[in-house]
Amino acid sequence: MDFKCAVIKGDGIGPDIVDQAIKLLDIVGEKYGHSFSYEEVLAGGVAIDATGHPLPQETIDVCKKSDAVILGAVGGPQWDHLPGNLRPEVALLGLRSALGLYANLRPAVMYKELQAACPIKDEIIGQGLDIMVVRELTGGIYFGERGQGTGENGAYSYDTMMYSEKEVERIARNAFDIAMKRGKKLTSVDKANVLENSRLWRKVVLEVAKDYPEVELNHLYVDNAAMQLVINPKQFDTIVTGNMFGDILSDEASMITGSIGMLPSASLGEGKIGMYEPIHGSAPDIAGQDKANPIATVLSMAMMLRYSFDLEEEAKAIEKAVENVLAAGYRTGDIMSPGGKLVGTKEMGRLLCEQI
Ligand code: NAD
Numbered sequence: 001m002d003f004k005c006a007v008i009k010g011d012g013i014g015p016d017i018v019d020q021a022i023k024l025l026d027i028v029g030e031k032y033g034h035s036f037s038y039e040e041v042l043a044g045g046v047a048i049d050a051t052g053h054p055l056p057q058e059t060i061d062v063c064k065k066s067d068a069v070i071l072g073a074v075g076g077p078q079w080d081h082l083p084g085n086l087r088p089e090v091a092l093l094g095l096r097s098a099l100g101l102y103a104n105l106r107p108a109v110m111y112k113e114l115q116a117a118c119p120i121k122d123e124i125i126g127q128g129l130d131i132m133v134v135r136e137l138t139g140g141i142y143f144g145e146r147g148q149g150t151g152e153n154g155a156y157s158y159d160t161m162m163y164s165e166k167e168v169e170r171i172a173r174n175a176f177d178i179a180m181k182r183g184k185k186l187t188s189v190d191k192a193n194v195l196e197n198s199r200l201w202r203k204v205v206l207e208v209a210k211d212y213p214e215v216e217l218n219h220l221y222v223d224n225a226a227m228q229l230v231i232n233p234k235q236f237d238t239i240v241t242g243n244m245f246g247d248i249l250s251d252e253a254s255m256i257t258g259s260i261g262m263l264p265s266a267s268l269g270e271g272k273i274g275m276y277e278p279i280h281g282s283a284p285d286i287a288g289q290d291k292a293n294p295i296a297t298v299l300s301m302a303m304m305l306r307y308s309f310d311l312e313e314e315a316k317a318i319e320k321a322v323e324n325v326l327a328a329g330y331r332t333g334d335i336m337s338p339g340g341k342l343v344g345t346k347e348m349g350r351l352l353c354e355q356i
Contacts, residue, residue: 184237
């Protein structure tokens with residue numbers, strides 16, 4: 001089968017890591033009889049330099065016509081002086097909204113070979129960790145009505161947290177579907193003891209749960225969830241939450257794994273199209289030096305195969321390749337520890353391809 005991918009390499013280490021991910025996809029395609037075609041488009045700083053705008057219309061058009069979007073990273077100090085609406089990061093928000101991507105999936109997986117990087121005690125973390133945080137991405141307080149003014153106590157400002165039933169229902173369904181493919185356990189995080197909006201969230205999640213009798217559902221207030229992630233992270237399988245709580249908790253969960261160069265992400269919408277990218281930024285300090293860890297991007301490709309293309313076996317093959325290369329002791333600089341074999345971006349990419 002042929003799958004059309006829009007490719008946005010972006011800035012900094014973006015081209016370094018995306019090149020490795022594409023090589024790996026081609027090997028997967030050869031082995032399993034699929035073909036992936038790539039159309040490269042500009043976004044971020046390179047797009048500003050070439051066209052004056054971080055997200056040219058052509059990029060949006062190509063992405064919309066594709067089955068999935070592969071993104072490296074955007075941004076860098078040379079564009080930091082630009083006004084907010086012209087900065088490279090505008091491209092990310094613009095793409096999410098143009099493609100209707102409302103669900104952000106961030107797995108936090110800790111490989112036992114990298115346990116030394118985990119900031120949590122061994123007796124708590126045991127033999128590893130595998131949590132999926134599903135964050136609502138296009139609603140809630142980041143998109144609600146906001147304003148500022150001056151009153152009798154001086155200046156004031158406000159942001160509004162609003163979710164409609166429909167918005168909660170679609171992200172809840174998404175999370176239940178994902179939980180069904182994982183450990184069939186879902187934790188919904190809200191602040192229903194204080195926020196009216198969270199009470200609606202909980203009510204809708206409970207309604208949706210009736211369609212998923214196999215999934216064990218529980219609810220946590222966000223403050224408790226933040227604590228539980230540190231004192232007993234292994235209780236979690238899949239977590240679903242709103243935009244702001246998810247922003248914070250997904251960073252917390254991923255940092256438990258200790259290594260930013262290992263963490264993939266997916267953003268999904270109504271159909272099968274998704275955008276797949278590492279969670280890290282463009283790492284300008286190591287760009288073009290063959291030092292970047294390509295694994296976060298490579299694992300994002302596994303997510304693309306699983307969630308956009310329904311190729312579970314192929315996704316697992318990529319994840320297994322990562323495990324094998326780590327087990328064989330190969331490390332890029334960011335995950336290096338005593339006794340490891342230090343390799344660069346390209347060599348790590350080659351070793352991963354060899355495992356497919
Ligand atoms: P960063 O994630 O780019 O880098 C933080 C640190 O982690 C750096 O020391 C970097 O060298 C290291 N690092 C990151 N990814 C790595 C990898 N794959 N392999 C090895 N080391 C890696 O964050 P930052 O320095 O705060 O931001 C740099 C630029 O990236 C900024 O312009 C920022 O706005 C942008 N950014 C973009 C995205 C995105 O495109 N999604 C996300 C975050 C930051």
